[in-house]
Amino acid sequence: MSKKKEVTIYDIASALNISIATVSRALKNDPVVSKRTKKKIFDLAEKMGYRTNHFARNLRNQKTNTIGVIVHELNSNFITSVLAGIEKVTAEAGYDLIIAHSSESFSKEIANAKNLFHKRVDGLIASLSLETKNLDHFKSFEEKNVPVIFFDRVEQEGNNTVVVIDNDKCGYQATQHLIQQGCKRIVHITSNLKRNVYSKRFKGYKEALADNGIPYDEKLLIINDLSERAAIESTMKMLKMNPLPDAAFITNDFVAAICMRTLKENNIKIPEDIAIVGFNNDAICTLVEPALSTINYPGIDVGEVAASNLINHLKGIGNLQNTNTIIIRSNLIIRKSSLKK
Amino acid sequence: MSKKKEVTIYDIASALNISIATVSRALKNDPVVSKRTKKKIFDLAEKMGYRTNHFARNLRNQKTNTIGVIVHELNSNFITSVLAGIEKVTAEAGYDLIIAHSSESFSKEIANAKNLFHKRVDGLIASLSLETKNLDHFKSFEEKNVPVIFFDRVEQEGNNTVVVIDNDKCGYQATQHLIQQGCKRIVHITSNLKRNVYSKRFKGYKEALADNGIPYDEKLLIINDLSERAAIESTMKMLKMNPLPDAAFITNDFVAAICMRTLKENNIKIPEDIAIVGFNNDAICTLVEPALSTINYPGIDVGEVAASNLINHLKGIGNLQNTNTIIIRSNLIIRKSSLKK
DNA sequence: AAAAAAAATGTAAACGGTTACATTTATCAA
């Protein structure tokens, strides 16, 4: 089962009786090579089944042409949209992608970072796990001047570049909308408040309450880990409240969908008894009943913006040093789950 | 913004006044190097921040340590499960992954195959797009003896190795179950019958009908492209049938969910008026109302099996030459959407 | 037709590992 020997520029050169330098230049379409020679070389390369050895090239060029991506989970509509956006931009620019996921574990995130660092990615795009306590594992990238862009779950310390939405405003809008529907006891189901996305949405939630003269009640705040089991538990907590809340702002559509199912199983009417607003605008929103109001968080845009900024930086166009925060447009989508009137 | 120079085995060697050969051997933990020397080398490598240059190594070793994956779409629960399974196995074995998706387009699948071929992946795992007409674009892999494993959407021509479920049986079981519920006019909503998965499920559907003395009616067969729009159109077609069908076996949970929503919008009761069985067992199944009966198609197992067979082949353990088909266990899950009694 | 300038091509040294083979050093038996 011996592999056929690979064709190299030496084979092409000696077949045409020219130097490897000319072959190398021709294959990169260097204008310095004459059209006649180029044609001969292209044709023969095609015929011989030549393929570039990227290792030799990268070894020589001292760059990997690879972007690393670290996400917390793959099983998420939002994340796959972001990946699609990243993929689109990086593929066009001729970069490869190595995708790693941490399963929300800090130690796995550290391992992923170390691995991608050793693989020498030219740049990194990352969203933090729920458990992540610090950014020490990204220091090595900084030391070697490898650019890192964070998106969604980010940390503002130091001079990172981050791509986010205005989570504060989104939390405010969602809550304000529920208040306008006449809701007064609005539960907030969210996740680890150490993560910017959740703390900011929480901040917006509180601000909207305050602006409407509704006192903040910490009993209405429920934290969970975004799993199905946790979503059910959170809902049960909500059901035990007395008096029952009249709305819930939930920072994740999947959790919101589980919550709605559990509420319905317990004979709660949505939105009449409890109005619901989710977050992300996953495909699931229009499949559950009633359709789920949510914040539209366009993952594809996030991915595209993160990737194109990174690549422009790598190409020397633009510079991330002076770019601190990029805010992507987002908006509230009102559906039946929150329409009381 | 000059990058700090990378540390190489030469730097370590000269710092310790030994040869690069010893350093190279030590870093690979070659037993031929003495413990004393090894320790010195490890410690210094750590201290100097040495990282292996994979390009130099791979160039010399003539292998890439990379597995290519081609899928039709990322936005699918099933596919992300498969990827998770593949990732688990390949990461443990120390292989990298390059993931490409064709967006169901034949030309993009060809481009992806060509790209991965030029990147010289050591092996390939692929599921075909809906549009794919032939496997010519995988011939180059065969020629260079690069192993290819197909999963889910496969083509049995030639001597490929494929990882699938018993789609025939699944189609039979789903249909049989609906018949047992008393259904007689069972619509089958599926996709391109040129793809094995759909043709086999269709075959099972027809066999179950035949075994129960129900004549096959081709008017009850609806083909679509799995998009939301197509799912709605398919449902409208179903609604226009006279008499109305009493069940639908739909080969995709997402399409089934859209279909259920559309039916409900048109005041059809599920399962009383029309019973539904989907396919895949996506998370969505228990979030729609009523909960969706489906075929459990464990993507993670598919991914793990495909990847471990590929890697064993690469390592010389086991051989794919004589492995034609691997069938993964699957089963019918009965929920409310199909329970008439 | 010769000189000057421009275009095309060639030479050879990197890039950073791996490893067959050669050499040195350590260990042990007689």
Next chain:
DNA sequence: TTGATAAATGTAACCGTTTACATTTTTTTT
């Protein structure tokens, strides 16, 4: 102490590109 053997280390070629610099060929100018 010596020679034989085993253990450890070293030398140098190789993997397939890229590119600064050198050289040759072609074109233009006078």
